[in-house]
Amino acid sequence: MRGPHWLALFALILAAWAALYAMSIPADLRAAGRVYGADFWADLCNLTPDAAGFVRMTLMWALMSASMMAPTALPAFATYEDLSHTGAETRIPALVAGYLVIWLGFSVMAAGLQLALLRNGLLDPFGSSASAALSAGLLAVAGAYQFTPLKEACLSKCRAPMMFFLQHFEEGAFRNGVRLGAVCLGCCWALMLLGFVGGVMNLGFMALATVLMVLEKLPDIGRWLTRPLGVALLAGAAWVAITGI
Template identity: 75%
Template structure:
């Protein structure tokens, strides 16, 4: 069984992280925008209130999704690869289905960022300008850690063999869609914390990726989910208390 499909997948992940690194905003530029106002960065163009701005921000969320979410699914991809008899074809279809779901998420996240920007709740960098918004996103993500839906999605991600065997006859692409859907169910709230940590903040993206990878591990992940929820709720309460 060849390794070309694995090399291609790792190349996609590395290229996505490389593109995000190239797009990352240095602190000096953020500081300059604070001095000259929001119009300064809008003039330089990242998120602008037009179709081109929406396409740019959608592309950025697509890169973020590929860079952050593909690594969390590597154990599941490996399981399917071991089960498949036509590795390259099935593997590409599986990953394609998986990324299709995250393409949909990227469109939704870009639309949300666009609306928040228009409402002056996030900056052109995608950083929250509202303590109330940040507290709400943290509380939502923290509370979601305790929901049955989160647990159900995590259980499927942690047991990819059982997951794939239950739907094997549907084919690689539809299994990829299913896998993407359960991973979306696991991680959508954590991904939206990008508005709190900074949408183009590489440190936040790296930390969030590690957390999401660990949370999907069968043994270690079980010790992460609820403490993470408590930590997010505590952070939300701390911010909310600051409002008073």
């Protein structure tokens, strides 16, 4: 992985994580919000249920997507560049741009969902679940999705990117990036939405989720992780539903 385009990509990932760190909410501030209630959140002018709040939510989800999903696609990006050794023309910046277009679209939809949940009192203004039913439901959906044929089909393409790119190489780098982004979205959308459970601006949760999604796409490790992770998520859903925590 050499060249200015790789340096730019790594810089993008680091910048996204740095921005998320700057936007993250300290634990003591979250604790204060639980003590002082809704008025405390309103006074801080954080993520409000209006147009300005929607823009901030979209930006936040876009940063999350860039920081969490780009690392999971690094092996695929490197594989695409390896095709240049065959004499084929490869453009990594165009590939990455197409990939990020898909995740920008996801960010808009996730922000819309967050806004709707916030307006209905199911999330606090920091994007964390305020409802045990919502938490249990999201965990159950994510857990069940781990066992679906669609999840397996998307993972199989992520784990064998060379075959994936060879099938569509003539379409060009940008469209291949869009295809890769769509496949990656098919792998990870349910796990990404668990941000509402673990905390949208919780760096610890985001780091753990990123590691899990990276490992899940590795051929030798991922096949041992997908279903046990599904079991763990379903068990978590049952625990939350029973205890109300």
